[in-house]
Amino acid sequence: MNNNTSDDFFLAIRPLLFVSRALGLAPFTYVKKTLPAGRKCEQLEHSSAALIYSIFVAALCLCLILISIILKRAFVYTVLAETDAVLDMLLCTVSITSLVSLALGLTTSRNTIVRIMRIIVEIDLIISESYMDYYKRAKNCLIVQLFVTFIFVGFKFTYDYTTWGSTYGLKVLLYGHTYVDTLVEWLVVLQFMNMVIWLKDKFSLLNRRLSILSGIFETENSVEGFYLALLKKTCSINIKEVKPQITQKDILTFNSVHDMLCDTVLLVKSTYEVQIFFSLLSTFVCITILLYFGLCFLYGYVGADSTGISASRFVVCSMIGSLLHVAKLLCITIPCHSANNKMAHTSTLLRKLLLAFHGDPGTMRELERFSKHVALRKFKFTVFGFLSLDLSLLVSMMGAVATYLVILMQFKMSINASPACSKNVTAYVSDNAVSSNFE
Numbered sequence: 001m002n003n004n005t006s007d008d009f010f011l012a013i014r015p016l017l018f019v020s021r022a023l024g025l026a027p028f029t030y031v032k033k034t035l036p037a038g039r040k041c042e043q044l045e046h047s048s049a050a051l052i053y054s055i056f057v058a059a060l061c062l063c064l065i066l067i068s069i070i071l072k073r074a075f076v077y078t079v080l081a082e083t084d085a086v087l088d089m090l091l092c093t094v095s096i097t098s099l100v101s102l103a104l105g106l107t108t109s110r111n112t113i114v115r116i117m118r119i120i121v122e123i124d125l126i127i128s129e130s131y132m133d134y135y136k137r138a139k140n141c142l143i144v145q146l147f148v149t150f151i152f153v154g155f156k157f158t159y160d161y162t163t164w165g166s167t168y169g170l171k172v173l174l175y176g177h178t179y180v181d182t183l184v185e186w187l188v189v190l191q192f193m194n195m196v197i198w199l200k201d202k203f204s205l206l207n208r209r210l211s212i213l214s215g216i217f218e219t220e221n222s223v224e225g226f227y228l229a230l231l232k233k234t235c236s237i238n239i240k241e242v243k244p245q246i247t248q249k250d251i252l253t254f255n256s257v258h259d260m261l262c263d264t265v266l267l268v269k270s271t272y273e274v275q276i277f278f279s280l281l282s283t284f285v286c287i288t289i290l291l292y293f294g295l296c297f298l299y300g301y302v303g304a305d306s307t308g309i310s311a312s313r314f315v316v317c318s319m320i321g322s323l324l325h326v327a328k329l330l331c332i333t334i335p336c337h338s339a340n341n342k343m344a345h346t347s348t349l350l351r352k353l354l355l356a357f358h359g360d361p362g363t364m365r366e367l368e369r370f371s372k373h374v375a376l377r378k379f380k381f382t383v384f385g386f387l388s389l390d391l392s393l394l395v396s397m398m399g400a401v402a403t404y405l406v407i408l409m410q411f412k413m414s415i416n417a418s419p420a421c422s423k424n425v426t427a428y429v430s431d432n433a434v435s436s437n438f439e
Helices: 003-020 048-075 084-091 093-108 111-128 132-177 177-216 228-234 248-298 311-356 361-376 391-438
Strands: 028-034 040-046
Touching: 003 028, 003 048, 003 111, 003 177, 028 048, 028 093, 040 048, 040 111, 040 228, 040 361, 048 084, 048 093, 048 132, 048 177, 084 132, 084 248, 084 391, 093 177, 093 248, 111 132, 132 177, 132 228, 132 311, 177 248, 177 311, 248 311, 248 361, 311 391
Parallel strands: none
Antiparallel strands: 028 040
16 A cells, blocks of 8 residues: 555646646645544645635636627627628637636536545555556646647647737737637646546556456466366467455455446546536537638638638638647547446456356355446446547537538528629529510
């Protein structure tokens, strides 16, 4: 047992926690406590100062969004086509997502996040011997994630400002709040993604410990199972026989750890379910609209002369924004897909163990109970039960984006073609009228 597991864990999440606190998403503080056994541990607790700061950040974001909407109605939407103005308004889903995340962080999510962190530390104390190297790698990974996120969003802001600033001047600042909203949304996604990865690694460790202690899967070749005796008689394959080392106490421990992991998964799911739903919604809306505007510039439905911006630069702006949202979608779906597979593998491993393991009656009873418990608590990461967070969602969303993009482009083509069609029809009717008069 590692007495410094909590210190290692909170040291690993510190970069993400500090950045989240700066943007109002983490109204917590670190507290070191001395337990009755004399061991010191570090944990999260609520902080009044951090809570007040988070309320200030949420109120400031709300004011900036409202001011931006009022000024856009006066200076931006009046010069846009009605359809394009509506689509530009829909880009505010990113702002809605950030406001929802800030509001939930101040209310319902505060208690559950603290509870999730404590459960993860307890699980590490039970099933891990040393997690120092793991959490060092996790800390480095978090730093890289934050660095890449800020660099990418900063590059997008710089490129957009240089592209639009020369033509529209200070009007581009009306969209400045969207970059802060994007950072807030990305930090929520990073929190969710890393919690899913930590839980996936815990399930993987549990499966590995269960497999090692059972002993029946440790062979020097890939052939194993009930045909062991027959193979030893008829073949010269050298199979290493290892007596099972699993005991009733081990199974009870694994069952308890699995139950704690399942509870933690449910807590993570309930904590981030609303935020992830709005994040997926904003991803779908923004990818569709950004690609739509890019295609409009590319095909000349919005001329470069009317905006003073070359079509290539506008298309690059559209592609950068779309790639940022696609990356967010990948950060949500890939870890959840991997975690779903690890959770399902526990049930498969126990079924194999029940078929091949024959121990004392007490151990067999506990093993059967463990297997039933895992079968009853089988679930996947979903959003409100109807959106499965796996790679199938990625394919479905890309198909939906393509479908709605075709619809929007057809609508745009029909609008642009209407004046010309009306002119041709009018000329045709006039010519017929003149011909009838001569006749």
